[in-house]
Amino acid sequence: MLLFFILGLLVHFVFFGSIFDIYFTSPLVHGMTPQLTPLPPPAKRLVLFVADGLRADTLYELDENGNTRAPFIRNIIMHEGSWGISHTRVPTESRPGHVALIAGFYEDVSAVAKGWKENPVGFDSLINESRYTWSWGSPDILTMFAKGASGDHVYAYSYDADNEDFGAQDVTKLDTWVFDNMKEFFHAARNNQSLFSKLNEEKIVFFLHLLGIDTNGHAHRPTSREYKDNIKVVDEGMKEIVSMLEDFYGNDGKTAFIFTSDHGMTDWGFHGAGHPSETLTPFVTWGAGIKYPQRVSAQKFDDADIAPLMASLIGVPFPLNSVGILPVDYLNNTDLFKAESMFTNAVQILEQFKVKMTQKKEAILPFFFTPFKLLSESKQLNILRKARSYIKQRKYDEAKPSHLLSCSFIAVGVLVAFFLLIQDCPWTYYIYCLLPVPIWYAVLREFQVIQDFVISLLTFPPSQLAGYLFIFTLGIEVLVLSFFYRYMLTAGLIAFACWPFITQLWIRAKSISLSWIFFSLLLAVFPLMPVVGRKPDIFLVIGAGSLVLLLSLCVLTSLIKRKDRFINEELLLHLFQMLSIALSMYVVYSTHHSLLKKQGLPFLNQIISWIILASSFVLPLLSPTSLFERLFSILLSWMSAYLLLSTGYEALFPLVLSCLMFVWIQMEQETLQQSGVSYRQKVTSLQFTCNLDITQFRHLYLDDIRRAFFLVFFLVTAFFGTGNIASVNSFDLASVYCFLTVFSPYMMGALMMWKILIPFVLVMCAFEAVQLTTQLSSKSHVFILQHFFFLVKDYGSWLEIGTSISHYVIVMSMTIVLMLLNGLAHLLTTKKLELYGKSKSHLI
Template sequence: MLLFFILGLFVHFVFFGSIFDIYFTSPLVHGMTPQFTPLPPPAKRLVLFVADGLRADTLYELDENGNSRAPFIRNIIMHEGSWGLSHTRVPTESRPGHVALIAGFYEDVSAVAKGWKENPVEFDSLINESKYTWSWGSPDILTMFAKGAYGDHVFTYTYDADSEDFGAHDVTKLDTWVFDKVKEFFHAARNNQSLFSKLNEEKIVFFLHLLGIDTNGHAHRPSSREYKDNIKLVDAGIKEMVSILEHFYGNDGKTAFIFTSDHGMTDWGSHGAGHPSETLTPFVTWGAGIKYPQKVSAQKFDDAFLKEWRLESWKRQDIHQADIAPLMASLIGVPFPLNSVGILPVDYLNNTDLFKAESMFTNAIQILEQFKVKMTQKKEVTLPFLFIPFKLLPESKQLNIVRKARSYIKQRKYDEAVSLCKELIHLALKGLSYYHTYDRFFLAINVVLGFLGWTSYASLLIIKSHFNLTRGVNKEVKKPSHLLSCSCIAIGVFVAFFLLLQGCPWTYYIYCLLPVPIWYAVLREFQVIQDFVTLLLTVPPSYFVGYLLVFILGIEILVLSFFYRHMLTAGLLAFAGWPFITQLWTRAKMLSIVLSMCVTYSTHSSLRKKQGLPLLNQIISWLILAFSLVLPLLSPTSLFERLFSILLSLMSTYILLSTGYEALFPLVLSCLMFVWIQAEQETLQQRGISCKQKVTSVRFTCSTDITQFRQLYLDDVRRAFFLVFFLVTAFFGTGNIASVNSFDLASVYCFLTVFSPFMMGALMMWKILIPFVLVMCAFEAVQLTTQLSSKSLFLMVLVISDIMALHFFFLVKDYGSWLDIGTSISHYVIVMSMTIVLVFLNGLAHLLTTKKLRFCGKPKSHLI
């Protein structure tokens, strides 16, 4: 059994990791030639203001008095520059948002495992291409661009990471620190000849990262006074910075300004997913090379934002976040970032038609270069007779479009040239996507074969253990044939040689070779399969088909519950009606517990008064967390007493991690679990299966007596299905733990308020796991009271979970809206994580229910 669990863990880790190799690998390639526009740029310098976590609607809308929260920015929109919305992609986090802004490409989702701190891959950026860059702000953001830059031309000024404290009295200091340092910098530059000389060079960038709004949003919500007042402070600070810069450079008109945000924020103060409140960010630009405001009578936008913001008379131009990088590169005349996939928004440019056409031509060649390198790389590692080129953009068509675009520019047909360059860009981007996903179908087929093989093998183990097969059990199992062994070895060698010829990564060998031993293990049990099919033929078709349909319907309901939460309600109602259908209602009990904790109230009261996290509360919270897993081991091992002790211990931690009504969820879930345990034993007795003990007298024990186990019944499949259903209910039950993104950071404020993504993430994950542990402990009790092998029930659960996972594997999307894509990823990850974590939770539940701490000096009889 231990070997099976180890093998199962390995197989599921492979399945879990496969999604990133199939759907979300890094899109970056290297070896391109830098491309820049061969015309004088309109600006000598560029200033980039990024207000971290700023929602577009909160900036643009008017307050209750009809006044703007950002009067300086609104004045820019109406009198000096151009504006619109910047559409971001998931994950809406600070690191990928800034990478899209400054480097022009969208990081793959798997980079989140790096914590967005270090460069998972090397990439080019506007900062790297600049002559000099000076930046101020958070160390998490600034340092990654400094590390990715070559030479000694990037200068960063950061505050201490401990300053990012959500419980601090005033987090606007994160922004005022930046503004103060910039003022000191330019003041000092007047007396520093070397610095003064650098500041008067061309192709320089000033980057001001403003984190206060994001921090206030996490701490107080975007609808709070603190969040909105922080916007006013940033607006006033930007106005002062612009004044300082213009004064320093003598109003030479060679400075371009850009104000935007890396991501927005949900109403409950989080970000990371694809809700419009997270993906719609403001974009305002003015200064050298930027068009002045354009008055219009009507605009074509599906949303109602313009009227709400009272900006319907000023032309709005929306862009994608990655489009900002080529715009900034064009304004100061540096090469476009090599990995950028942004499309230059020429409508923002206030320049000649020739400059716009040349800039768009540069953009097209820069993206075409990536396409060529990507195609060459894929061609080199693919056997010639298997290589299928991208048919929409063959080499002849590339040359034809490039020649034609250059000809249009020479003939001064600038609009035609711009249009043709955009066509080439779109084709090249499609080609990049084609070669990026070239191996997807091949890998997916192998993973599906592995899924089906593993599910079949787990099912065979259940069948062998519990069905009296005439030949499969009573007779000695025949050794696998020599032909089968040789065939599997030959297939494995052929697959490995095929992958070796193509120079595939080592992970491909795992995905492609794993199905071979799995299916070998399945096929070697051919005799068992044959005997089981023979046994099924003796069962009345209606009986077997009925159970099969119910089983399929149950799994589909579980899958649908990920999309429609009310399916969980339907399942719980069905469970509530089950005792009445089976006449178990006459034996039902009621149970209630009352638990109160003062630490949570005291902590949040202190934070509301902006007095920070009390040290005593913090110490108590960590002590409760530490002892919550130890205290149950001190209680008696009788079933109800041990389960009750586990509930009280874990619920105390859950309350500390709660912000509202969800604190009652473990209590209600535990009541449901106690009813389930009682109902399962009563159901077993109704079917005439003898139970040696009543539930009230059952004790958890570490020893395993195989004589107590009975054979498997079809009704036991329902028990396994109930476990999976309750696990899904435990995850989605309160509505606020459907995804990591929807977590409220206030959940961890009893433990810490200083921003620490990994510690906060660990606490949030434990909050998710607590309801899981309660369900698994109840499952341990069900196995004990129904006298069924835990191995068999656990195998059935794995089969059900894997069938669900296979559903979501096919439902993973890399097209459509980014909300759909992000949701499809999270569904697969949740189910796969549940399958993997289930193994650990089973061990943890077994530990909590069966172990009892022994103290020196006490006789063993007292510890039973």
Template sequence: MLLFFALGLLVHFVFFASIFDIYFTSPLVHGMTPQFIPSPPPAKRLVLFVADGLRADAVYELDEDGNSRAPFIRNIIMHEGSWGISHTRVPTESRPGHVALIAGFYEDVSAVAKGWKENPVEFDSLFNESKYTWSWGSPDILPMFAKGASGDHVYTYSYDAQREDFGAHDATKLDTWVFDNVKDFFNAARNNRSLFSKVNEEKIVFFLHLLGIDTNGHAHRPSSREYKDNIKKVDDGVKEIVSIFKHFYGDDGKTAFIFTSDHGMTDWGSHGAGHPSETLTPLVTWGAGIKFPERVSAQQPDDEFLKEWKLENWKRRDVDQADIAPLMASLIGVPFPLNSVGILPVDYLNNTGLFKAESMLTNAVQILEQFKLDALRKARSYIKQEKFDEVVSLCEELIDLALKGLSYYHTYDRFFLGISVAVGFVGWTSYASLLILKSHSNLTRSAGKEAKKPHHLLACSFVAVGVLVACFLLIQVCPWTYYVYCLLPVPIWYAVLREHQVVQDLAESLLTFPLSRFVVYLLVFVLGIEVLVLSFFYRYMLTAGLIVFAGWPFVTQLWTRAKITCLSWALFSLLLAVFPLMPVVGRKPDLSLVMGAGLLVLLLSLAIVTTLTRRKITLAKEELLVLPLQMLSIVLSMYVVYSTHHSLLKKEGLPLMNQIVSWATLASSLVMPLLSSTALFQRLSSILLSLMSTYLLLSTGYEALFPLVLSCLMFVWVHMEQETLQQPGASCRQKFTSIQFTCNTDIAQLRLLNLDDIRRAFFLVFFLVTAFFGTGNIASINSFDLASVYCFLTVFSPFMMGALMMWKILIPFVLVMCAFEAVQITTQLSSKGISHYVIVMSMTIFLVFLNGLAQLLTTKKFQLCGKPKSHLL
């Protein structure tokens, strides 16, 4: 059996890893030749301002008094340059946003998880192609474009990472630091001959990364005064920097300016997904080579935004975010970044038709090098004939065709690999199911027969198939992982066909099963699986499932035996059904709900005390301390949440004592249950109280109530499942308090699996999916709310914050798995047998680890010195 679990874990890991080979493949292509625009560029230098986290509407709209929050930028739109919307792609995060802006391609999603400062793969960028680049800003962004740049020509100036504190009094200091250092830089250049010579070269770039708006948005929300005031601070800073450039270079008209953002932000202060508030970012350009404002009477897109912003009479030019990279490259005359997929927005350029045509042609050659034969020769002939409009039209068509071709080749093996993995997984599911029937059920009669040895031709056939598959992959020069995905199904299906006797016995057993009953069971099973699948796309399907669950005991004999238990089951099922209907994202912090959840937990703990006292439960010395300490921990968690929230509102930061209490609570939450009794009721109660103290610290609103309602339903579930095995008139409540968790119990011989166990396995998977999507906290990457971890830390630390959020996500899973451990014991069910069901139905790897954690929390016990006492407190 241990070998089976090890094999199952390995198989699931292989199938899990296959997703990254099939879908997360790098879009980078190496070995291309840099492409230059032959015409002289309009600008000698480029200044790029990136206001991190700035929404388009926040900078374009007028305030309540009819004034602009960014008067300098608005003046540019009306009198000096061109403007529009830059459309970003998901994930709307800082790293992929800056890569799209400066390197011109949309980064592989998996790269986001590989690091913020370091590059998983090297890529070309505008900075690398420049003669010199000077950059100021966050230490999380600047090193990406300095490391790997050829030569020593990309200079970075970053502040200390500790400045990125979401609880800081004034996050605008991050932007002030950048503006001040740029001013100091030019003051130094006047007195440094070497530096003065460099900044007067051609093809140079100045990059100002401004993080204050993003930080204030996370800490205070985009509707806050802090966020809006930061926009004004940035606008003033941009105005001052532009003035410095004009003064330093004598207003030579050779500087191009770009003002944009890497991503926007939702009303609730997060980003990462595809809401318009995150994907619509501003783009304002002016200076050398940029088209002047164009007055229009009507324009496309004719949306409400233009009228709200009072900009409907100034032509709006929208672009995709990656299009900005080739625009900047064309302005200063450097090669387009090699992996750029951006399309040059020629409508922004104030230049000759020849320059636009040659720029567009260079863009096409850079993207479509493999198509340059006849098509590009024809484009060059158009240029000689001065058919410039035809050149632009042809090149736009070629770019679209090339992108489709690149997508085809990048996904060429996707269908083949997907089929291989699907065949392997179906085989593994079939094999696990056959082992269940063979070892833990009475549906088959093969156990009493002498097992027939499979014919040697079967093994030879599968060996031949494996050799053929390996030869095919060898000819295709496939990576070694392809051999794993394609060859793994071969031994799996061989193992399935070895169990042909089990299949035969199962078929014979099904022939004796009533057809109508079989059809009903099959229909219910299929509908249940469909609800689980649809719940991954539509959370309200969980609500529908829980409503059906609420009515389940009333159509069975349970209602006649345990009315109070059935009513409790229905009540908590309906309460839990409310949570999937709550908003996934966009919820505002509501401390009253967190405080209410804490008070309910305290009331529950008092009910536990009353129950133990009434039943005269004998407790050990250490157990006398556990419950009072857990109640104290709940009270402290409520205080820390309240205190931290008000401290941050006053901009006083995170109090040190609150931080210490939070981390101490987290550390003790897994230890406290191990001091309590291993009796089912006491251990499950202890686990809930310990984990709830941590969950409260990580909650900002209604989700604080979720694990409490879920746990109550889990308690009732344990009672319900035990009732299903009781004879009429028998009492299970007294027995429930006397049953002990133990890791040494193996009751496989007491009974075999039956149809009710399929329902129990389905309930487990359904409750795990509900834990996954119940509050929407991981239904979308966008619902990652930094405010959830403010009781632990406010200084930006992505991995630490991610780990805390992951533990918050796992707490409902742990509660469900601990309850299922109790179900297995109270129903006299072999944990080994049901584990096979779980593997087949859930198709997840981490259930194995959760099961181990649940066993640790429910079966282990720390014991201090002392003898048991006969009183509770």
């Protein structure tokens, strides 16, 4: 029985402890990138007055004689600043209230089990982000922010905690102590050159915590004379402080003032719950960057919104854990500053979401993770890109979401459906007529981007613009003809070789231009090679593998010299991938000879082939995410699989194509710099990352058409370059003999399709790097799809009709497959698997 009792007690203790793991864990995340409004701030310094326990109604109402209890604050409201009602979240206590005001986030529920006086979790705050902060008041509040700050730039002056006596005769001394000590501090600063210099710097904060009103409220109730008279003491003290600061700084107009409270109080002298008397607090602000009084009703917002407002006023990064929304209506600044501040606020909150999502994704099994659909990565980028575009176009009102466009297209869809209904049309007509509605809706949602692009086109001389359009149209026709005549790809690649001479790149980057010309002409040879009736040539496969090994040795030597960036794990990975290439060469050679001797596929070769194929998916994800190393790792892994599927000259094709892709990336960066856009990193130092730098978003340029065309052309070249699918007769079952020799149409077909897709993926991975360099989006080959739509034939022989249909299907499939390959390329370039434990970083 005793054992049973102890076991039961233990179980109940476990149940009790479990609630703290399940319900009371901290929601705060760390590791976000600080976000700062890029424009000069209106204020150099900020003064924050917090009257602890002050109710909004008690401050704003008039006394029994019709007079205000706070004449200085009333004068500010009427003539100098803006005012409103701040809504304080529960629990309405001093610690979470001040954290919300200064750090911008609400109560951390984990504090239930960890502490009361101080917030037990390391958090960022306005005080931490400031250059210097001086604070006066209660040790319970000031210590919390002083400990939470990094560096040595926060100075706290507090009285003895014994002074916080509810039974004291006069507790207004808690407030007069703050005012007197601050005045003495500034008086001493006039004779202290070091302190004087600090006080005249930018991004500084003065924080005055005034506890007298709260203490009087607890002791005598908010309806008491003591509570109301304490408001007069605070009002008079603030008036003296403001006068002193204006005198000290010579009325330079660079000081912003904020007066508010952390919570209110019930009529019976308590707080902590959610009664309006506890949650509604006053908010008054004036000075640099603040609007003058307007004839509007009092505004209501959350206390956490004050933190981004203060950060915006003095130009410091928004507190990293802040969830506050900038109350932009209080700002007296340009529309550009307001828009940039709101944009920074949005990105700062989004940073928390992205870090939290990453943590969740890493902590659970992939198939259990469900991303938040309303804020997917594509939607994040789309929203931020549009907002940034509107800001650049000075269309600040448009940066707010509007439902007018969507409602208009819904109305159009209803009208179309009604028109078809009254004509008794077949159901297929509904699909044909209604499908353009959402498509054009998607197009017009990008109207701003299209408009910006058209405006940029109009800046070109008419003759030059006409020449560009002619070349682009000619290029589209070349692509269309390449479906019928493969040698047109050769013509296109020869034209590509002339690109450096047309754009003056030959003068700017001669060595890169020579490489571009050489590999373009070398790749142009492949479409001229025979498609049908070729014989296996294993020595060409072995030669391709040897060239890859030789290139790998050169790269390995180069990486070893950069010892600061090359570690043992990377060395082992590189050697293992070289071993995979060598094994692929051996398997191809030994399998070919075994089949010639009628001995069948060696079982060991079959096992090695499947292992190499499977590892080609994983090994690139273990490599560093630096651009060159990740792309080269992808080439080695996928080249080893391609060699196993090759029988002749096509084994050289991915190698030459990849070399041209590497040169293309460097050429694009040179082109970007030639056009006047300076990029701060070299190609070798670029990093693939899941998080795009939204500050690099830009409008479309004419060069972007050329980049998109290059992508489509290289994809078509990857498709038809070796004639793998140019005709039915070009399928060679010998390509899969390293994997299986027993007839299996589905398995063989899958392997052949994978062989076809490998060059596609290499092109898409290279284009990921081009996007990283130029911040370009790929949406170009819809023109080719439309062209083939009009080339579909309903006359002639079955071969002609079937060929026209198959070409249309191929291009349409390319559109679909391209989206899938884009996702695969993004995965291969940006994701990284960790075999060992990660080091954890924490933010103070």
